[in-house]
Amino acid sequence: MRTHPDRWIAGLCLGSALAAGPAFAHEGAGLAGGLAAGLAHPLHGLDHLLAMVAVGLWGAFLGRPLVFALPVIFPLVMALGGVMGMAAVPVPPVEIGIALSVLVLGGAIAAAVRAPVWAAALLVAVFAIFHGYAHGQELPSAADPVGYSAGFVLATGLLHLAGVALGLIAARPGGVLALRGVGALIAAAGGYFIFEAAA
Template sequence: MRIALSHRHTAALLFIAASAIGTSASAHTGAESHIHNSFLSGFAHPLFGLDHLAAMVAVGLWSALAARSAGRDLLWGPVGFAAMLLVGAVLGLEGVALPAVEPMIAASLLVTGLLVVSRLRVPGLAAALGVGAFAVFHGVAHGYELAGSDSAWLTLAGMLTATVLLHSAGLAAGWALRHRHVWLARAAGAGVAAFGGALLAQMA
């Protein structure tokens, strides 16, 4: 049977394809840290760090797939993630040491990927707190890299802007696919979960 995809669905696939890339490359795990010192470099960092990109897009996908309707239901997860990412970044800048940062980043991929696959619905505040807990570790990793930089806040502003855009991409893709071709979004979620599982296995 031939499946016809509209331009909207094709665009959605382009957004979620990046989140399903299951390679061993990662912005932090097993990679050398870099000091960023501009808005543009901060903006680019989540786009080229597959662990961050996959997690942020997956949060948007899950929020769209699990939402009962358009509106506030869509925003709990993305807003919670972005807010706690900033909190974590501040902790990292201040030198606050958290345990298991890299394993928690990898675990965030596994969990958010499974949330996309299952389309699990939870109360809005629980969604924000759940993904927000993982976002703290993503933020701390950024903060550690930026500690001592004269342009740390400018760089963080770029990272936060990219985070919002990646969440929006996931939301748009998930909303476009939630009624028809939802299996494509779930396949992307499975790819993200597999990516996280592979990273955790490497750390074991």
């Protein structure tokens, strides 16, 4: 039996996501580093990792233009959130916002929500502010904030692309149902993150 390349890509992306540790991406301060530390940081926090993959996955599910727009909107607005974090602009509880992003994005995939372009873009942008804000608070303590920021944004974009690649299985028989199942698992993780953040 012939193996399709997109199945390999989807399996690799899912395996990478599952191999990540369960730590939150936003605990602790005093991060040292530059580009390499920024690249690695999103991979150590399951909350950020799942939200980033979900953005790409939902974009793939929604199709054009959102499959291209959402992975661009999120990092751009996340950078704005980072500036807000460095400036200590008051926002609602950040960890709750991040956990809610995992729950809502996973739920949108699980429920096969086909949001209008403006609504999907706005939702992703709002969540991007929370993710950026958390990391903006950490940036001033990094040894190389510019390099760290560049690495973090690049890693975020790659996680979006992993979600888009995982979305390729939707074209296969039973693929949409499988993706909705993945969305349900992401949403369940988001519910757990909300519980942990509230506690």
